[in-house]
Amino acid sequence: MRPSALAYEQGYAIHVNQPGDALFYHLDYDERSHDLNMEFQHFHDFYEICILMDRTAAHIIEGNIYEIQPWDIVLLRPSLLHKTKYPKGMPPKRLIINFAIPRNVPGLESGYKELFSIFEEQIPIFRFSEERRAEVLAPINEIFALSQRPSALHSVAIHSKFVEFLCAIHHHSAENDYVREETGSAMSRRMYAIASYIHSHYQHELSLEEISKKFFVSAHHLSRQFNKVTGFTFTEYIQMTRIRNAQQMLLNTNHKITDIAAQCGFASFSQFNRIFNKFNSMSPSAYRRSRQPQREREVMLVGSNPSI
Numbered sequence: 001m002r003p004s005a006l007a008y009e010q011g012y013a014i015h016v017n018q019p020g021d022a023l024f025y026h027l028d029y030d031e032r033s034h035d036l037n038m039e040f041q042h043f044h045d046f047y048e049i050c051i052l053m054d055r056t057a058a059h060i061i062e063g064n065i066y067e068i069q070p071w072d073i074v075l076l077r078p079s080l081l082h083k084t085k086y087p088k089g090m091p092p093k094r095l096i097i098n099f100a101i102p103r104n105v106p107g108l109e110s111g112y113k114e115l116f117s118i119f120e121e122q123i124p125i126f127r128f129s130e131e132r133r134a135e136v137l138a139p140i141n142e143i144f145a146l147s148q149r150p151s152a153l154h155s156v157a158i159h160s161k162f163v164e165f166l167c168a169i170h171h172h173s174a175e176n177d178y179v180r181e182e183t184g185s186a187m188s189r190r191m192y193a194i195a196s197y198i199h200s201h202y203q204h205e206l207s208l209e210e211i212s213k214k215f216f217v218s219a220h221h222l223s224r225q226f227n228k229v230t231g232f233t234f235t236e237y238i239q240m241t242r243i244r245n246a247q248q249m250l251l252n253t254n255h256k257i258t259d260i261a262a263q264c265g266f267a268s269f270s271q272f273n274r275i276f277n278k279f280n281s282m283s284p285s286a287y288r289r290s291r292q293p294q295r296e297r298e299v300m301l302v303g304s305n306p307s308i
Contacts, residue, residue: 006137007144014147016155026098033091040240041081043248046100048076055092058085063195066125067183071133073126077119079248118170126169127178139165190215191229202241203265208234243279250288257284
């Protein structure tokens, strides 16, 4: 195994506790093909890390597209809208890590706050030199080895090594070599810029005419190209972005549903109800009630593929 490589076994998974517990880990070693690409962006109420092991892929985070190379480390904080686009052809290998860690440990609060600042980077993707990469990924390989020989200290050892992994990323964060590259045609880049704008302004009134003027493209051309690039009409994309954020608020706040509708940019409560029903086949209040006993750990619109 090359020093920079990750230990890997297809279809292998490592578990410590369960999603929903204050502390849990789920390391999923597998392949993902182009056929399993998600329809739209989703979010979690836990942290996620993605490490691609071969080929290339792309991450769409809040409407922005980022090209990913093997060994890039993608950090996703809770409630961040994202999806992965895998290429056609041979499915690439990847490691997905879902986890939660209590951060209110007495005496360690400020340390954990600093440690988790790596998830708040404007571009939360880390790319290291081969030598540094081997050092950063070493604790993950040690977790893989630990999982092969469970003991009474199995969970504690995995937790210790994982915190060591996060500390290594933080310690060497100044050496991050990731640079966002412009890919695709000028028009596709403009469409993704518009998608990003929608994610930043979904709370406000948005119209095709207003956006076309802002991005210097005719309304007709924007409508046609936006659908071609994203797979959604301009109106559908706005609706789905607003519904995604409404779902998040329904699950994670006690705000009144009428207030959520207004905060997510819907013109009226009746419009919110109608569009929410369209995508979820239930009302917002029924959606909130259905998740109260045991919230789903990954929130998706009806019809989306749950694979990542």
